[in-house]
Amino acid sequence: MKKQITLGLALLALILIGCQSVTDDMVSHEDHSAETAEMGDAHSAHGSGEPALAYRPETDLESPIPLDASEAKGKEIGFVYQAFMSPEQEGGEEQDTPEMVPDIFKSTLPSVDREIRPSRGHAVLAFTNDLSKAYAFVALEDVKLDEIVMFHIHCGKPGQLGPIIVDFANRGDVVDYLEDGMLKIEITNDDIEAVVDHGEGLVGLATAGCPIMLALPTDKVKTIAGMQLIAEEGELYFNLHTAGQTFYGDIRGQLHRVEME
Helix, strand or coil, X not given: CHHHHHHHHHXXXXXXXXXXXXXXXXXXXXXXXXXXXXXXXXXXXXXXXXXXXXXXXXXXXXXXXXXCCCHHHHCCEEEEEEEEEEHHHCCCCHHHCCCCXXXXXXXXXXXXXXXXXXXXXXXXXXXXXXXXXXXXXXXXXXXXXXXXEEEEEEECCCCCCCCEEEEHHHHCCHXXXXXXXXXXXXXXXXXXXXXXXXXXXXXXXXXXXXXXXXXXXXXXXXXXXXXXXXXXXXXXXEEEEECCCCCCCCXXXXXXXXXXX
């Protein structure tokens, strides 16, 4: 963690140095423009200090996709991903939970090995064209509802434990949602921001919110658009945690893009 923060600070310093260099170049350029103006050089009417570009007429080509800027079109589903959740996708067995893990992430019931757990699930995550909202649809089989303790969407590569980007418990009781074996819920930017805002200390830094860049772990994704990009990269997954499988989770499903006809 210290190494990541150090790398982040180093990167931030490089960015600031780069910005200063760009600023110096801009000042130098402006001084040069002022000098050439005094010498009577022609400049654009906008006073930008750059030669004016010739007028360019609009192209006669038509957009390869019909244009429609209406709100209705933006709210239509445009990106769809699915995951078949299974115990085999979990990154490890519960008995391998590190001792240093906070108690809230440790199992309180006896664990069952991945190969013999019967629980399964099917999850779909759909995004609107304008990336203002996403919708989660989940169906479960052979899961004991009274043993569910957490249900999240995480970011991470297959088999890798990653931080939480959506916590369904922030919108209500997960067991109530899944009482009929299914969950259907709308996700907005607020749901993503809530996870980031609730993260506290080093534990929160590591588990709450997905970093935009690994080198800057404190800079977290806060939009549906950012979550969709993670899904497109194959690094978004559903994870259902139970009392017997709390740290790694009971069933996990890595999301993959579905090509809709």
